[in-house]
Amino acid sequence: MDPTADTVEQYREFAADTRGYSPCFDDWATRVAEDPEVLAWLGRLPRRKRQPNIVFAAARWHGVPAPGPYDGLRDALLGDDGRIVATIRSRSTQTNEVGRLATLVPAFAMVAGGDPVALLEAGASAGLNLYPDRYSYAWATADGVRRAGSGPELAAEVAGSAPLPSSSPDVAWRGGIDLDPIDVSDDDRVAWLATLVWPEHEERRARLARAVEVARADPPALVRGDLLEGLPALVDEAGRHAVPVVFHSAVAAYLDPADRERFHDLMAGLVEAGRCHWVSNEAPHVLPRVTGTGT
Numbered sequence: 001m002d003p004t005a006d007t008v009e010q011y012r013e014f015a016a017d018t019r020g021y022s023p024c025f026d027d028w029a030t031r032v033a034e035d036p037e038v039l040a041w042l043g044r045l046p047r048r049k050r051q052p053n054i055v056f057a058a059a060r061w062h063g064v065p066a067p068g069p070y071d072g073l074r075d076a077l078l079g080d081d082g083r084i085v086a087t088i089r090s091r092s093t094q095t096n097e098v099g100r101l102a103t104l105v106p107a108f109a110m111v112a113g114g115d116p117v118a119l120l121e122a123g124a125s126a127g128l129n130l131y132p133d134r135y136s137y138a139w140a141t142a143d144g145v146r147r148a149g150s151g152p153e154l155a156a157e158v159a160g161s162a163p164l165p166s167s168s169p170d171v172a173w174r175g176g177i178d179l180d181p182i183d184v185s186d187d188d189r190v191a192w193l194a195t196l197v198w199p200e201h202e203e204r205r206a207r208l209a210r211a212v213e214v215a216r217a218d219p220p221a222l223v224r225g226d227l228l229e230g231l232p233a234l235v236d237e238a239g240r241h242a243v244p245v246v247f248h249s250a251v252a253a254y255l256d257p258a259d260r261e262r263f264h265d266l267m268a269g270l271v272e273a274g275r276c277h278w279v280s281n282e283a284p285h286v287l288p289r290v291t292g293t294g295t
Contacts (some may be wrong), residue, residue, distance in 0.1 A: 004039040007050055014052040017048035020190075022198040031070045041077050049088050053095075057195045057232060058087040066199035094125040094169055094182060095196050097204065098211040098247045102139065105132050109165035111245055111277035116172040118238035121277070122227045122249030124176025126184050126193065126209075127220035133168045154212050174243035175221035177230050197283040213295040214225040227251075235276045244276035251288045256258060264289055 002008075006105045015029035029052050030208050042050045043066050049055075056073070060279050062067050064076045074086065108117060131155040141158045149168035158164070182189045190212055223230060231246065238244035246267065253258055264287055267278045280290050 004036075004043060006047075007039055008033045009040050010050065010054055018198070022200055024199045025052070025056060028052075028066075028073055028202075031074075035074065037097045037211070038074055038077055041080075045085070045088060045139060051093065051194065054088055054279045057093070057192070058091065060086050061087055061091075061192070061195050080155055088207075089190055092180060093196060094178070094193065095250075096125045096128040096182075096193060096208065096211065097249075098128045098131075098135075098158075098207055099131055099154055100281060101129055101132050101135060102137055102154040104129065104247060104279060105137060105169065105250065106139075106163050106165060107279045108132060108169045108245060108247075108282075110163050112169055114241060116242040117171040117240060117245045118173040118242040119169075119171055119175070120231075120234055120244055120246045121176035122231060122246060122248040123254070124178045124181060124189070124220070124222055126182035126215060127174070127176045127213070127222050127246075128184075128208075130174035130176060130220045131171075131211070131214050131218075132170075133171045135168070139164050139249065140163050141167050150258070151208075154207075173238055175223070175234060176239060177223045177225050177227050179224070180227065180268065181224055184219060222259070228266060231266065231295055232275075234268065235270055239275065245268070245279060246276050247279035247281065249281035250283075252280070252282050260287060263287075 011029045011033040015026050015033065018025040018029065032042075032052070042055065054068070055077075059076050059147055062076065064072050087160050111117075119132075121127060121130055124130065133149070135151045136153045137147065138153055139154040139158045139162070140145045140155065140165070141162075144163045146158075148165055150231075181192065185189060193212075196206055197208060223234060225226050235246060236245050252263060255263060267280075271278050280287055282290075
C-alpha cells in the first residue's frame with residue numbers, strides 16, 4: 001500500500017474545499033498531492049500534523065508569501081532547517097471565525113426564549129464567539145434585510161424560513177473550555193490566529209482583529225481541559241449565572257469517531273436532565289444523530 005495515499009487524499013480534499021475560496025491554497029494543495037518529495041517530507045510528521053491548514057500556516061509564519069507561487073512553499077519545506085517543523089509540532093489550527101455568530105444568534109434566541117443566557121463554548125480557542133451581544137447582524141432574506149443588535153456588523157444570507165431575532169442575546173456569563181485556550185492578550189498567539197486565515201481573505205482578517213479587541217475589553221472565563229471530561233462542571237458553573245447554553249462550531253469534526261459518539265451522549269444526557277440547552281453548528285455528517293432543531 002502507498003504510505004502517502006492518505007496524505008494525497010487529504011490534500012486533494014482540501015484543494016476541493018478551497019476551490020473558489022482560496023486560489024493560492026487550491027494550487028498549493030493540488031500540487032502537494034502530486035509532489036513525491038513534499039509528500040515524503042510530510043510523511044515524517046505525526047499524522048495529525050500533516051493537515052494542510054497547519055502546514056501552510058507554518059510555512060507562511062516563516063516567511064513564505066501567500067498568495068504566492070507553489071515553488072516558494074516547496075523550497076521552504078524541502079529546505080527547512082527545522083523551524084517550520086517545530087512550528088507545525090507546537091501549534092494547532094484553532095481558528096476563530098466570529099462571522100459564525102450570524103448563524104448562531106438565531107439559535108441562541110430560540111433556546112433562550114427572551115431570558116438571559118450563560119454561554120459556554122466547547123472548543124473555545126480564544127473565545128471570540130462568546131460575544132454575540134457586542135455585534136450587529138444583517139440577515140439577507142427573500143423579503144429584504146433583517147437587522148438586530150449594535151456594534152460591528154456580521155452578515156449572512158438566509159435560505160428559507162429562520163427564527164431571526166429582533167435583538168441580540170442578553171449574555172449574563174460567558175466561558176469556554178479548550179485543550180489549549182488562547183489568551184487574547186498574548187500577541188504571539190493572536191498573530192498565529194491571523195496566519196491561519198486563508199491568504200485572500202482580508203475581510204476575515206480584519207474581522208478577527210476587531211473580535212480580538214472586543215474580547216480584550218472583557219476577557220471570557222476560559223478553562224484548559226478535555227471537553228468530554230470538563231463540560232459537566234462548567235455547565236453547573238454557568239447555571240449559577242443564567243440559563244446555560246452549550247455551543248460549538250466546527251469543533252466536533254476534530255474528534256475521532258468514538259469521541260464524537262461520547263460527546264453526543266454527554267450532551268444529550270445534559271439536555272435530558274434539564275441542565276442546559278445545546279446548539280451544535282457542525283456539518284451534518286459529523287454528529288449524524290443530531291437531527292432536531294432548537295434543542
